[in-house]
Amino acid sequence: MAKTLWPKSSSARVDSALSAHSVMGLVISALLFVVCLSGAVAVFEDELEWWEQPNTATVESVSPAVLQSTAEEVLRRDPETTHLYVYPPRENWPRMVAGGDNGMYVVDEDGTFVRPLEAKWNEFLIHLHYYLNLPESFGMIIVAIFGVMLVSMAISGLLAHPRIFRDAFRFKRQGQPRLAQADLHNRLSVWTAPFVVAVAGTGAMIGLFLVGALVFAQTNFDGDTRKLSESIFGGEVVEADETPAPITGIDLAVQQLAKDVPGKPPFLIVMHEPGQKSQHIQFYVDHKDRLIYGESYTYSTDGELLATAHNADGPVGQQIAMSMYRVHFGDFGGVAMKLIYFILGLMLCVIIAGGLNIYFLKRREKGRAAPRLEALWSGWVWGCTLFLPVTLIAAILGLSVGWLVALYWIGSAACSLAACALTSAAMAGNVLRVVLGMALMLCVVIHAAVVGGDWSNPYILLSSVSLFVTGAAFAVWPFLRGGFRPVVAGKDLSFTPGE
Template sequence: MAKTIWPKSSSARVDSALSAHSVMGLVISALLFVLCLSGTVAVFEDEIEWWEQANTPVVHSVDPAIVQSSADELLKRDPDTTHLYVYLPREDWPRYVVGGDNGSYAVSETGTFVAKLEAPWNEFLIELHYYLTMPHSFGIIIVAIFGVMLVSMAISGLLAHPRIFRDAFRFKRSGQARLAQVDLHNRLSVWTTPFLVAVAGTGAMIGLFGVAALVFAQTNYGGDTSKLSEAIFGGEVLEPDETPVPLTGVDTAMINLSRDVVDANPFLIVVHEPGQKSQHIQFYSDETDRLIYGETYTYSTDGELLATGHNSDGPAGQQIALSMYKLHFGDYGGLWIKAAYFGLGIMLCIIVATGLNIYFLKRREKGRSAPRLEAMWSGWIWGSTAMLPVTLTASLMGIGVAMLIAVYWLGSILLAAAACVWLTAAKAGRLYRGGAGLAMLAAPAIHLIRGELVWSNPYAVGVSVGLVVIGALFVFRAVGSFVELPRSVRASETEAA
């Protein structure tokens, strides 16, 4: 027999190594689950942001003269801003917002600044999904790596499933627990593969763009990333000139855009270098039949069309790069597409959760059960889920973004640890699912009691109704699953805990 270079290991050392391997797998899968969960909720980030300040006005249209006066007012409030952003109301998003580098404001159709936009929970959600609440330059790369892992897992899973079409609608809900979990995992994986590849792939591309740009710039543009950016998105149309001048021409540019581009449907205006001689006005026009973020038209303050972005008919790479955002977040096709993304996102969360469930059930069948790790996994899945509505409720009580981040991670870790020490996997699932439901019911109740829900705002009402419905389902499911358990099972679980 050939000799191995590895030293002989005791069974205790092997068991310790396997436990360490399992814990590392738990950590990776736990972060992946949080990414999928936060991304699923973030599909409705615009609606949630408005829900947090539901008393801001609904605006269906804005006159160019009002846009000009709003820009003037914003520059007075934020004189050091390098860019000025005007978000015009759209047919499916009737809101008027003006902002700069130091904050944004909800504005009425008459140009009155109603309130500074403050949506701490929505900001927390974005930090969680985009960066896993890490420093941005590092966090976005980590998130992108998870996107690459998801795509590779989807492809390898399909290749490992030779009867993919024959088993497409096979689904066992009874019998051996592992086979039921395998069927659930495989069926959802097959059905959601196009969505998974599109969402995870675009997420990876968005996250790794900075790294890829740095490498590509080194090999093709002498390390100058600005030249690469100009090659893809176009460069500045005017030479920088910081000579102070009044902010003018936004209204004229709006009027001329409607004349020059008949089908233009601007939803965003960006004023570059406002209050300087080199200031110019860029419009993003919605391309309703395309995935690109928008076509751009740049005007001078005299109303002259200076440049067109050619995002809709330019090089393929430019069109692909500008299609990543809408495809990743489902920001196209209106409410039905968002609802579809939400449903598919829930399926993706189930896929991640059942993946480790299958692993633990296999261990149990081989006589190597890990009940503490099973309980920890269940505690993390339902604990991290519950902490989202818990932090939402906390944000309504005035807690800021930094504290929400701390509460979320600390709460999720403590709930998983508590499940590992005191609960079984089943009991942790029931208790934390019920807690998540109660927190979902608490948030709209507090919102209503504080008088912040405006019944004429369908987007805010929709969020409240959604929270109530999903929260009630969670509570009903948690209570129902406990009642259905035989008394002997409840007693044995209590003893084991």
């Protein structure tokens, strides 16, 4: 027998190493599941933000004069801001929001400031998806690495499947549990592969671009990331002049934009250096035939066109960079595309959960079942899903963002540990499904009681109905499937871990 460099190990040591390896795999999959789950929900961030503050009338259009008065009011409320932001109503989004560096406000069609824009749960959700609630620089790196891993797994999975086209629509739900799980995993992986590569790839590129920018700025621009950005996208088009000046020109610039770019109203207006002599106005205009975030036009307060960013017809790298956001979040094609992204995102979550299911079932077949790890995984999958509506309820009742973060992670971990200590994977999944359904329905009830809302607003009504119907489906599904019969480890696999 050939000699090996590795010392001989006892079976106990081998088992211990395998267990450690399994736990590390669980941790990676657990965090990846959270990233994908939060991303699927975050597709509807605009709708959820409005749902959190529903008592706002719709705004179909605003005049240039209202845009001007809105900017003046923002500067009055936030005199220290270096930028003003106005989001006028746009197609399929009849709402207006404006603010400065220190806060945003909901604005009515006549320019009245209705209330500060506060959507604590939406803020928590976005930070969860972008950074896993970690410090932003570090969290972005971790999430970007997960994006690279997802792309690698999608490509390697396709290369490892020699009959990808022939088996694309073959699905064996019955038979040996592991084979059924593997078949589900493979079919969903094939169907979602283009989506996974596009979404995970753009997410990884966004995160790694920020990391690369920090490194490149340190080595070439003395750590000044602003100089790096200016070298890529261009710098300020007006020389800085801090001489105080009245805030003017937005109404004139809007009118001139309508002449220069007819039929394309801006979806974002940014005034740089407001209240100074060098103030100027930047418009982002939607190009419906392109995936870019938007074309940018910069005007003086006299209505003169100073610069165009050429995001739509500039260098290929610039066009790709400006397309990352919309490809990643499905922010094109309206509500229908968002719904498709949401469904594909949930399918990706099922793929991740199924990967661990297959691993646990293989262990069972080899006589090395790990029921505690199975329960731990099932508790995590359904626990971190459950605590999305739980934190939403807490936000409606007034809990701050910091407490939402603590509640989510502690609650999810508690579900996982309780499942591991007290029950089987199958039973944990069924119980948490029912609780998840009740929490979703309770969101709607508490929201109606505490916040209220304009039920004639289709965005508010559809959001509430969707939450309630989804909750009802989760609550009754285990009973329809007979999921609460006694389960004996290794005997009843009708509900596998995280199914």
